[in-house]
Amino acid sequence: MLTYTASRIGQTIIVLLIISFIAFLLVANLGDPLSALLSADATVAERAALIKQLGLEQPMLSRFASFLTNFLQGDLGTSYRTQEPVAKLIVERLPATVELAFVSLIFTIFVGIPAGIFCGVNPKSPISRGIMLFSITGITLPNFVVGIALIAVFSVQLAILPSFGRGETVSLGFWSTGLLTVSGWQAIILPAITLSTFQITFIIRMLRTQLMEVGQSEHIRFARARGVPETTIWFHYAVKNTLLPVITMLGLQLGNIIAFSVVTENVFAWPGLGSLFLQSIQAADIPVIAIYLIFVGAVFMIINLAVELSYPLIDPRVLRRK
Amino acid sequence: MSNVTLPSAAAPRTFRSSFFRAMRNAPGPTFSALVILALALYAVIVPMFAVNPFELSGMSVLDAFTPPFWMADANPDFPLGADDQGRNLLTAMAYGLRTSIIVGMLSVLIGLVVGGTLGLVAGFVGGRIDALIMRFADVQLAYPALLLAMIIDGASRAVLGNERSAGTAITIVVVSIGIAFWVQYARTIRSSVMIERDQDYVSAARITGRSNIGIIFLHILPNVMAPVLVIATINLGIAIITEATLSFLGIGIPITSPSLGTLIRNGNNFLQSGEWWISIWPCLILVFFVVAVNVLGDHLRDIYNPRLRLRS
Amino acid sequence: MSMPLLEVKDLTVTLSRQDRQIMALDNVSFSIKPGEVLGIVGESGAGKSITGAAIINLLVPPLRRTSGIITLAGERLDTLSPRALRSVRGGRIGFVFQDPMTSLNPVITIGRQLIDTIRTHLRLGRDQARRKAIDWLDRVGLPNPDLTLDRYPHQLSGGMRQRVVIALALCADPVLLIADEPTTALDVSVQAHILQLLRDLHRESGTSMLLITHDLGVIAKMADTVAVFYAGRVAEISPVKELFTRPRHPYTEGLIRATPALTAAGEIQLNPIAGAMPGLGALPNGCGFNPRCPKAQDDCRTIVPPLTQQDLSAFACFHPLERSLVQ
16 A cells, blocks of 8 residues: 555656646746846847846756756746746735635535435435536536626626625735625625536536445345435445545546636636636736646646545545555 | 348338437437527528628627617617627627637547547557557646646747737637547547457458558447547537637637627626626527537437446 | 245236336245245246345335235235335345345445444444344354454455345344345355355244245255246245155256256266246246146146145146156
């Protein structure tokens, strides 16, 4: 098991290195730091000095090495657009995104899981059919359409919830939170619903198919033959069998969820990482795009690795198979 | 077995009866097919007769913000209303849908060609090349079509600058969405090649001197047609949504060209001031079309292999 | 004759396929006395397992019980409410499933599965239930029962798992045990151990048993009375000795002759019955066995023979055999 863990961590590091190398290539080839940092009337000498200072005359691999070293020391480069350190931009924007992700996760857990279990246990009930109809639209509706529809109803027609911004935020030193004010909570509701739509519908569909499949297995039939109550059978015996595939599938959707956060933040003018990323794309701000590329890859790889390494805790059979 | 007559062959079925049968057995997919057909006809036929509302002659500022037909101040020339530039939404959406469908189909095609080639190479060559291609596939798993297209778009702006022609912008959108799709095709085709490669009849074909190309057309293609068709249908829905999302975000098709995404992006500016129709109509068309494509895709997948449903 | 513990009368199970109703069990009747072991034998597809599942209404749709009266110690089971039926399942009737690889929940510990079952039926506290669970694991012959309690099914061998399945079926002290092919999925070397265990537990507790198997060897070792099933109907019910020495239904005889036996010359003899059992919904008119039967006559091809009692046996045949197989 230990060697397996080590080799999986090693593979993840290699993949992350590949991603960082691609990001580095973006910065090295597409970014033009000279024109970004030099004034238009700079002399050839100034130019040469800057090339030397940035180490641009060195071979590719040693530049990649220093890119990585800087990265690990927290120096993520300088934005072309704002001339500020990328690290500073990210730290400023992180709280908004984390809070949005957190609240939408809460919605997912409290709406998606009960609804999914209900649909799996009673696949033929009219309520299940209704939920499934909602979920097929939910899973295909483009994220921004959901946001626009919510704004049209709750902000324009009913005028009860704001359609942009974070509301009032409270600064807790390094972290600015919107979760301590009423306007902050009002502001987060619509974006969080928008972001959670995909996750909720996804989890409903996964849980339903998995539970229907497990419900037909011999061990559930045997549990029935022993008179074990239906509630124990479904909520304990069957759900425990579905955890592993559901968590795995959800982990693989992480890239989509991050992409949707970009869209959601744009629709609601949410001042988070997604908005930063989008502004950077529009401005061709390569250093920020490159860091975002690494950031997405790292979050995806590390969370999926964590999911995989936690398999033995979820499913006792995994240890043996490996 | 060859001389067994199927009872159904006795009575040749008319189109009408087979349609009603399909409607009864699978009402959702049949209805979806009808929706797709109707919208596709709308997207093809209307632009043949109507002026492109994105050209100057198609705009009439005097008619700007005309509401749909049932509201006060409606104008019968603009049944679904007009936008801020006085574009007729009914025709603008036909042009927009046409772009969306073309972009969707082209990007699926690119994904298929790139993925198919890489899958064939990985399957036939094997070894290091195979490992390298598949490792790249793993890396790309982290980046769904939308995210990848955004990154490629940003990179292309750094190369080409922000002022791009509409044609260039559309090409970039098509290529970047298409690239995102290659993994699934490559994996499907690679595994099929791997299975077929070791079959007796392929070895026999090799011995009798048939080339790899021959083997591909005779043995591999028939086997992967069904799964590839399923993936392509599902990808078409994703591609159209991705294009619309990119255009909505202002990083896809430029706002001066028709696409459902640009129409929605433009209309979104007027949502707060009450001119809801400018954004809601294209939203509805987009949703109808994509939901129909997805229902059809799900249905094809169930026909092809019900167990795939669990893995998707 | 004492009152039967379980009585099944005219049990009919149908399979709904599109708009067709296919008969899977056709008017099956039999009974089990207290302490008796009734073996049900027949080819696969004869309706043996369906019978077992139908008794506690554990049929999987599209199979459905359409008629029949089932009584356990004078109480009707077929009309019970789902809640009352649940206390019968696992409580008064224990059920042993065929394949221990699939019948245990892979992600729940053996202890939890046992304790849940015990506490469903017996008013016991957590600790008492746990002690009873350990006791049962010990009784079915698992080493280190207290450690095994915290194990997961995959950590045990197939034979060990089947012992756990038996413990699960018996842990609430049922009056009847239904064992559906309890040894079929096991290695031959393990089969004998499991049969021995079932016989020992049966002797200790006096529980009646319905033993479903396709293996006449198992029947010979275990059963007091045997019901031979053919194509969803009972062909013959006889005491085990009578069945092997003087089979009355031609199918029973065919079945006995089809088992490999050593001849006097030391050669292995095999006499399979010609033809195959008709599939579901493909039953011929009259007796289901008539296309394969050497004694079939016109009446066999038109009328379904009713089950008739004669001497010690009951059989569904117009032209029963009279000869003895023992010279």
